Amino acid sequence: MRIKWLAVVTVLLSHIIFIPDASANNCSVTYGTVSGTTRSAQITTGSGCVWAVPAGVTSLSYLLVGGGGGGGGARAIANGTLGGGGGGAGGRVFASTLSVVAGAQITITVGTGGAGGAASTDGGNGSSTSITYLGSNTTVGAGNGGKGSNSSFDQANLSGDGGANNLHTGGASDWDGGGGGAGAGGAGPNGIDIGGQGGTGGAGGIGVSSSILGTARFFGGGGGGGGTPSANSNETDGFGGTGGSGVGGSGGGGAGVAPTAGAANTGSGGGAGGWRNTSTDAQRAGAAGANGVVVFTFTKATAASISSIAITSSAGADRTYSLGTTINVTVGFSETVTVTGTPLIPIVGLSSRNLSYSSGSGSSALVFAYTVQSTDLNLTGISITANSLTLNSGTFTDTGGLAPTITHSAISASSNHLVDGVVPTISTSAAISITENSTTVVTLVASETATWEILGGTDVAFFTLETSTGVLSISSRDFEDPQDGGGNNVYEVSIRAIDLGSNASTSRTFSVTITNLAEVATIGAPTLAATASKGINVNITISVDVAGKVRFFVNGKRITNCLSVSTTGTAPSLTATCAWKPSATGRATLHAVLTPTSNQYLGATSATLNTFVNRRTNTRS
Incomplete structure (x- = not known):
């Protein structure tokens, strides 16, 4: 078989100014190494998604493959015979190079494969693949693969025509489905009819050979046509045609004797094989075409590296992170990185505590966060050890798909970043x-x-x-x-x-x-009703503010007849009187002691009264 090679077209752009669209939807990318420092990026799905040119890259090689066409379903005629469906065509293939600016965004749409046709219906067309660089400055694309036909080659025969794209057509024959045309590598052959025996569907056209990923491989092969059954139950049924070699954008391939969509073909879909139309056999649908693909290759010798690391949260005026507050450390990279999983940074100064990756994937600044827990305490300042960041089964990937170098400096302990998650308790009794x-x-x-x-x-x-x-x-x-x-x-x-x-x-x-506090009663100083004279009764009176019993004293000794004198009157104006008959002349000191009736009051002692007892001047009677 002769293989055609696709010429390469070079597109050069200079003096580029770009503004990345931060709101765009990022493509899902699979990175790989072609050889040495040559890297690859493959995108197999996406509609209007974006991919940023890796850091340090100024030139890209690329290959685009459109979506393959779906295979046609098998078809019956009135007498019950089935004919094989045609294989879908492979998507068109386009390859070139592009001068680029690192960080600029390329908008990508990957063509989807056409649906396989249901029994007695055509398959669906694939859709085109395209890339757009810097808005409308450069737009290139690869066309879709055509659908596998269910239409008969002529009125007497039921073979489906193989799908075509605008470069190569599919084949046809009288009973068996024609192979689908390849993306750019060749037309699909006709099916092979061997008379009463079941025929073989036409093979799909071979795809385009490219060494963009290192080893030469085919892209955009056509799907094989479906085979037809034998005329009689004791004869061998036909096989589906072999799918054309190719990955991405392959047309729907033919099915085998028991037609399971695309099971025996390189192409991921294709025309359905014919089948007996009996009570136990069913007509078969065609298989779907494969999605297209976008492949970029570029040279990137140096992986991203950590350019900075710092505590970027504020502990507030008291410089202390309290319970439930968050500590943030931001790690800066030399270029945009993508994160999977939960990488960690251990915190020095807290027991078994780690900052966990929190946000920033798709940028050059990753934030690691830790929320203070109830037992955390460090009043001298937390720190980070150099080179302590660990992937923890996660990954970092730079813009070229390389694993960044994750060595970094230390963060010293600082009084601006204290931690106190311990809640105080009050020990005073309630x-x-x-x-x-x-x-x-x-x-x-x-x-x-x-x-x-x-x-x-x-x-x-x-x-x-x-x-x-x-x-x-x-x-x-x-x-x-x-x-x-x-x-x-x-x-x-x-x-x-x-x-x-x-x-x-x-x-x-x-x-x-x-x-309650018992109050001290008030008691006045003693007063004498007259001058005291030996042997003559004289009344001693005191004033008090509460009721009670009063004891009277002279020179510190109790006055015998005044040991418990009841107060009279109404509080707070009460009095108690003692009839004192001095037994000696000379100086005398008088005082009284009150014992209140109520226990809400404390007893009281009066002030003293100093007096002089005179001699008796009258004769005893």
């Missing part, structure tokens, strides 16, 4: 008791240095809190006049602690119980 008229309640204590904040509470209006020291105070409360919400002398306030990393404790409600 139940507190103080006596009435007190103001200082308690000095609050937390598990670490913290500031304090009142959140609310039923009786919050009565409280004040020193935020830095934790001293909790309450306005003076009277046990006998409760003002709390429950009216039971229990005042409630809700408080939380906030540590240096802005982590807030769980709020705690403090219940402050006001207890």
Whole structure:
């Protein structure tokens, strides 16, 4: 078989200015190495997707293959005989070179294969493959493969015509399907009719030979035509024609004796074989044509590398990442890279913590992130060890499909990037008791240095809190006049602690119980009704503000007849009187002690009264 080689056309562009379209849909690309520093990029699907020219690349070789045509379905005539469908044509092939600018976008549409024809219908046409560089400046394409026909070659015979493109036509014959034309390599042969025996479908035209991927291979072969069955059940049925050699854009190939679409052919689809039209046999559909392909090759000697690494998040005014906040490290590359999986960067200063890849694939700046957890604590500054980035079963791929060099510098510990994910706890008991008229309640204590904040509470209006020291105070409360919400002398306030990393404790409600304080009774100094004289009764009187019993003393000794004198009158103006009969002359010091009747009051001792007991001036009677 003679192989035709496609001439190569060179397209040169200069003085190019480009603006990449960041919103465009990126193509799915398979990269490979042709040899040495020559790389390949293959795109087998996409409509209007974009591929960016790799960094450092100024020239591309490319090959385009259109979508192959689908094979025609088998056809029957009135007497029940079936004829084979024609094979679909291979997509057209176009190859050239292109001067490019690194980073510029090439818009790509890959032709799709035509659908295989259902029984008694034609296959579908393939669609064209094209690339557009710098808008409308350069647009090239490869045509589609034509459909395999179900139409009869003439009225008496049922063979399908092989599909054609605008370079090569498919073949035909009287019973068996003709082979599809190749993309540019040749026409499809006719089917072979051997009379009463089943005939063989025409082979697909051979595809275009190209060494763009190193070893010579064929692209855009035509599909083989479908074979017809034998006239009698005891004769050998025909085989489908062999598909033309080729990858990408191959036309629908013929089927074998038991026609499974494309199973025995290099072309991925083709014309259906004819088959007996009996109660147990079905007519066969043609097979679909193959999708087209775009192949680029280029020279790229140097893989991308890491150009920078830095902590790019801010810890805020307190320079501390608190619980639930995120630490970001940005790794800069020398060119755009694509990421799969979840690469990691270990954090030095936190126990078994890693920054995980977060975003940036398709750019030159990758962000790694870590969210602070409850046990994380580092008050001297986190750091990153040099060359510690690990792929963790993921991948980095640069614009040429190479694995970047991932060595990088260290990040030193800094006081601007502290970590405190530990939430403070309040250790002060929630139940507190103080006596009435007190103001200082308690000095609050937390598990670490913290500031304090009142959140609310039923009786919050009565409280004040020193935020830095934790001293909790309450306005003076009277046990006998409760003002709390429950009216039971229990005042409630809700408080939380906030540590240096802005982590807030769980709020705690403090219940402050006001207890009663026994008040000191008031007692006046003793007064004498007259000048004291030896042997003559004289009344000693005191004033008090609460009811009780009063004991009177002279020179520190109890006055025998005044050991328990009841008060008289109405509080707070009560008195107690002792009839004192001095037994000696000279200086005398008087005082009294009150024992209140109510336990809400404490006893009181009066001031002293210094007096002089005179001699008796009258004669005893």
